[in-house]
Every structure is written in C-alpha cells, then in structure tokens.
Amino acid sequence: MNAESNLIPLLNTDEEEVNRQLQICNACRYCEGYCAVFPAMTQRLEFGKADIHYLANLCHNCGACLHACQYADPHEFGVNIPKSMAKVRLQTYSDYAWPRKLGALYQRNGLTLALSSALALGLFLVLTLLVQGSLFSQIEGGDFYQIFPHNTLVTMFGSVFGFSTLALILGVVHFWRKVAPGEKQVQEAVPAMIQTGKAALTLKYLDGGHGQGCNNEDDAFTLARRRFHHLTFYGFMLCFAATSVATLYHYVMGWEAPYPIFSVPVILGIVGGIGLLIGPAGLFYLNYKRHPEHGDQAQRPMDRGFIMLLFMISLTGLLLLGFRETTLMPLMLALHLGFVMAFFLTMPYSKFAHGFYRSAALFKSYLETRKNNNSKH
C-alpha cells in the first residue's frame, strides 16, 4: 500500500460532474425503478472516486432517466446521467487497463481499431503472399492448413489471445479492488454471482424496468437494442463455441479441419455468424439513430469501430466458408484471420471490455443489495 491510498482521491472534472448530478438525483429519486444505478445511489450520501467509477460502470446508458428527467436541459441543473456516466466510464477503461500505458489506446479508440485492423490484415495478406506466392489459388477441399499450418495459427492466435485475456482480467481485478475494497470475505457471493449472470445474460437493465425496453432516438421505449445485442453476444458465443469444438476435434478426436457443412463446428459457426452479422448491423443502425444527448458523442467511433470489427469478422468468416473451394479462399482466409487478430489484439483496449467491467459492477450491486437486505432483517 502506498501513501496515496490513505488520502481521499480528488475528483477530476468528469467525476465531479457525476458527483454534482448524483447529489440532485439522490434528492429526487424518481428514476429508482429504471435500473440498478439509482438504488445503489440511495445507499450513499456522498460519492467518492470509487463510488463514481462503480456507478459509471453500472450504468447501461439506456437513456430512460434522461428522458424522464425534470432537471435535464434546458433546466439550469442540466442533469444528464447517461452522458456524464459515459465519460467517466471511458476513463475507467483507460485508467484500469493493464499495462497502464496501453490504456491510452482508449483515447482515440476508433483509430486504434482501424490501425490494428489494417496492421493485422496487412500481416496476413503479406504472409499469404509469402507462403502461396498469390492471394488466389485453388486448394483441395478448402484446407486452409495448407496455407498456414495448424500449429502456426495456434501459436500466433493463442499467444495474442492469452496476453489479451490476461490483460483484461488484470484490468478488471484492478477495477474491482478499487471499487470494492474490503469485499474480499463476501457473504452470499454465489447467489449474487448467479444474479449477475442472469442480469448480464438477459440484459435485464435494457428492459427499462417495465419490460418495454430502453430509449434510443426519443422518449419511446424499444426492445431493439436489447435484441440486437443478444444477437451479437450470442452470435459471438456460438462462433466461440464453434472454435472450441473444433479445437476438441483436433486435439482430442484427432479430426482435422476443414469440417463438412453439416458438422457441429461449421453449423455453430454459420448460426453464430449470422447472429454476428444481424446483431452488429442492427446495433450500428441504432447507434446512428441514437438521440444526440445519449452518452458521450465522442465515444461513437469506439462503439462503431467495435461493432464494425465484429461485423467484419463474421462477414469474412462466412465468406471464407462460402468460397473455401474456390481460388478466392487464400484471400478470404487472410482477411478473416486479419480481422480476428485485430479483435484479439484490442480485446483489453476496446469496447469489448465493457461487458467485463459492467458485470463486475453488477456483481457489486447484488452483493450490496444482499448485504442491505440482511442488515434490515
């Protein structure tokens, strides 16, 4: 423990703005039914740095409280919780990132994603050219291991994925230690964990508290964001499952790719891939139509860049499958591997991290709720 941890950390401008607005919200409380942020707020009389970081990540940016707010612009109080929380949230991704210096990649995240995509694409196109001499060649049975041997891919992707996962975990652990000090010996961790899983997997806090959904372009409620996010997330998870099954096939069963269309990995990949096309496309459209006062406009490149990256992974994956028996296969393979590599590289420094930080915040909120309920009884 260093000396600074004994002092009350000073709030920066964005944190001070959250603090100012939460003082107003805490004296009003009309929005308590919408999400977990406001009930958590009512447990506090003051908002320190850690509280603000926690609440900023608990906020799902659904927009409900902004449209319902009697103190929103043009009121002189100028309350806009989704926006002020979004600003702090981005800062937490950057502050808690590991290694700390790479947190700066969040500052111009659209550029980060574009550059890493370009680099990774370039890498695989050049490698393909080096190995094959051309981006176009017919390969028997669409066997892409003829271009990049299995072990080469495992080494490249495994090491990057391993590093990124480690970095992400360290970041979230750092965040957890800051926002939940002394919650090491927590009681009822398992039920709180189950609640967290449920809330995260169902996107409970995009339901508006009444089941009709969140806000997007105006004060009307819509379930579109929740549904497109589900398609994106579950599509992604199916693709991940496809890769995992294929890995089992390879190492355990000794069956080598490419697998036929009607095999478990390919079917999982196709279904997941379609979800991962429709979901991001829908989210991109909704982001484009989003009310200008929702969240932080400056973060739209981060959001859209990440959505595009997911879309491109899925698109190139499906194209690779479709063209695997043609001369386009090497090109498609290089494109797909490039986008996947860009995704792996940026995992701890992109919007991807939001799910992990938010789940940690949700976990804390369920622990807190349980603690309060127990102390009441």
Added chain:
Amino acid sequence: MIDVLIIGGGNAALCAALMAREAGASVMLLEASPREWRGGNSQHTRNLRCMHEAPQDVLVDAYPEEEYWQDLLKVTGGKTNEELARLVIRESSSCRDWMRQHGVHFQPPLSGALHVARTNAFFMGGGKALVNAYYRSAEQLGVQIRYDTPVEDLEIRDGRFVAALVPEREVNGTRLAAERIEAKSCVLAAGGFESNREWLREAWGQNERGEYPSDNFLIRGTRFNKGTLLKRMIDQGADSIGDPTQAHMVAIDARAPLYDGGICTRIDCVSLGVVVNKEGERFYDEGEDFWPKRYAIWGRLVAQQPGQIGYSIIDSKAVGNFMPPVFPGNKADSLEELADQLGLPREIFMRTLQDYNRACRPGTFNHTELDDCVTEGVTPAKTHWARPIDTPPFYGYALRPGVTFTYLGLKTDDTAAVRFDDQPSDNLFVAGEMMAGNVLGKGYTAGVGMSIGTAFGRIAGRNAALASLGRQPASAA
C-alpha cells in the same frame, strides 16, 4: 373546424385530449411552452393518490373511499366539496388501467417515501415520464399538438365557447402571427397562476413589516403558469372559487432556482432539529407530526417570518436520517460559527439553542414513530424528536417558501363545466389546477393534485367530445 380544443399541456389537459379523441372527436391541444418544457407542473409530480379496497399491483393493503375522504376533509379543514371530492376519490380507483393503456408505468414507492406505500401509486420515472407517455399516445391517436402556443383570451358568447385567441409571438427567432382558433367545444386546463409574480404580489399584499412577502417566494413548479386565462375567465364573469393566497407551499432550500425547482429542493431535516427565523428565534413546533404530514404547512410558516426566511439547524446526530438535500448545508464545528456563517445574530441564536437544549427531556429517540423526546419549559415546544443540538459538526440550511401551485380556480360541478352566474356552460369545461380549488380549499395531501387532474381531465375530455356532437354532458358514472 376541429371538435375539441384543449388549452394546456399537463396531465389534466392530456387526459382530456386522450378521452375526447377516444370518444371520436378531432382534438387539438395548445401548449404554451416549448416542447422541452411541456407538461406544466405535471413534469414535477411523482404519484397519484388512489382509493383501493384491496392490494393492487404497487399498492399495499386497502385505502377505502371513506378513509380517503376523511384525510381530505382533515387537510382542507372542511374547505372542500364533498360531492366533487368523492367523485375524484372514486375515479382514482379505476383510472389506472386506462393510464397504463396510454403508456404510464407504475412502480413501488421510492425509498424515502415508504409512508405512502398504501395510499399512493408512483409513476415510474416520475411525472415527466407520464407526460411523455401521454404525448406519445396522443400523437399516435392523431391529436394535433401545438407547442409555443399560449392562449391569452377566449371568445365567449352567452356562456358558450366560440374561439381561443393566440397573440402574435416570437418562437426561435420567427415571428408568428396572432391566431383565432375556433372549436365546437373547449377544455381549459392551463394551470394556476403561481409563476405570475405580479398576481402573487397583489394577492399576498404588504405585511405589517412593510414587506411584499411573495417577492421572496420560489416557485417549485413550471415557469409557464401565469394564470393569464384564469384571470380572463374571471374577468369575463366565470364563477370562481378559492382564496388567491392559498397554495401548495412548502419550505424549500433558499438556494433553489426561482422556477422548476421541483422535488429535490425540499429540506427534510426540519423535524430532526430546530428552525429559527432571521432574528435567531424559533417560531413553531418542529416535531408536531411526521414530516411528510407537516412539510406543506412550513412554506406558509416561513412566509410569515421576517424576510420570509428560516434556518433549519441540525447536528451530526441527524445526518443520514433524512433524504439528502440537493445542496450541501453550511457546516460548522460550533454553533457560534454556524450563526456567523448563516448571518444570524449570534447572541439571540445561542440563547435560543441553549434554551431549547436545556428544555429537551430524556426519551427514546425514534424517528419512525411519534416518540417521547419532548421539550419542557420552552416556547414553542417541540413535541417529538427533541434532542439537544450538541454534537458537532453542526449544519444549517436556509429555507424559503416554495410554491407548487395556487388554489384559486374556476367553480365547476360534476360535469366539469365552467359556470357563469351559476349556470353551466354547454361547451366549456375545466380541469386540473384551474379547478382544483373546488376540492382543495386549503392544505394538501401527497398525490391528490394528480388525482384531481386525472379525474376532471377525463370527465372534461369526455364531456367536451359529447358537447362537440351537440349532446348533453354527463356526470361521471
């Protein structure tokens, strides 16, 4: 010509518009404010006081008609109309399904408001969410909505509405011509006059100290309730009801904005400490009853003090026992220092606090019940929750009267008709704050304003639709 013209844009106006449209009439709604300020005082509300015979979704236990009526009778001191009050009460038991159909969501009581879990149904997100839902529903049903359209006068012929007059005005830099809008019938739901400073001054006059008390009032509600139409209607001979100085008036943070301070500017620690005026003297029993039952009298109490200001003083024992105030209080390590910070005469203030502290009798403090912590030998007494103010740091909050809405209104009957010389108009109706004084002669109880607005808005809308077809208005079932 449209069938029904609705003047106003808050809860009562929207209820009227929706009912008239549902009854098949073509409807136009004129809201004086720009779109972003729409909804009048309704945007600051949070719940509806509801009669119910058994537990109902967010409402626990029962709140029967008779109990509701007795509550109303008590707070108004009898200044009410039993027939209309009971009409409101009964309507409150059946209107919520209709509200839900138009997109209003209810939620269990907010933290800090558990005392009304039985009697009041809370709007999820508060009144602005309700207003948004009604506007969306009205747009979907084809109600024409016009913002930035204040009505300054009505053309009335033989007690019948003919047309509304909208003055020339400038909206976002564009000059809009004066208009005359005709309709077959009309509902007035344009609110009270709380944001008309001149009228407040006229009503409250000058006190014995030579002050104009209303100059120091803050308005918790909308800046658009100027009472223009209310005044014109009274001038044109419409029957009125109520006293212009009667209003929902609470003690709020003196630093609150002049308008639209809403709920968050209230100060909830009065019953946990003492309140002194600017001369450093106490003036009323701070512990007379539970704060939610007393907060609506404190606006008036402060209005009667010199300079229309009071100071709620607590010590650190009180912290955490009341809803957090929106602005931090003055904080000091000694009472002397606090007096200096608040600009209070130190000697009198210290004497007041010492007298009070000495008068506190030992008891078992419990803020959730009328406990036995009382004072003895001090005037005014503090009859509950009296504990010596002796544990630093000390906190002080300056209080001003905050007006929510005024009670002077147009006299009406169970058809919501405006009356001239005690004769109901065929096609002119009134709802909301413009007639709430029929039910609320004085006093207040949480959520009853929205009950009145919803009940009479619905009746007025239905009857305006009937009147536009040339049919007789009906009283509520």
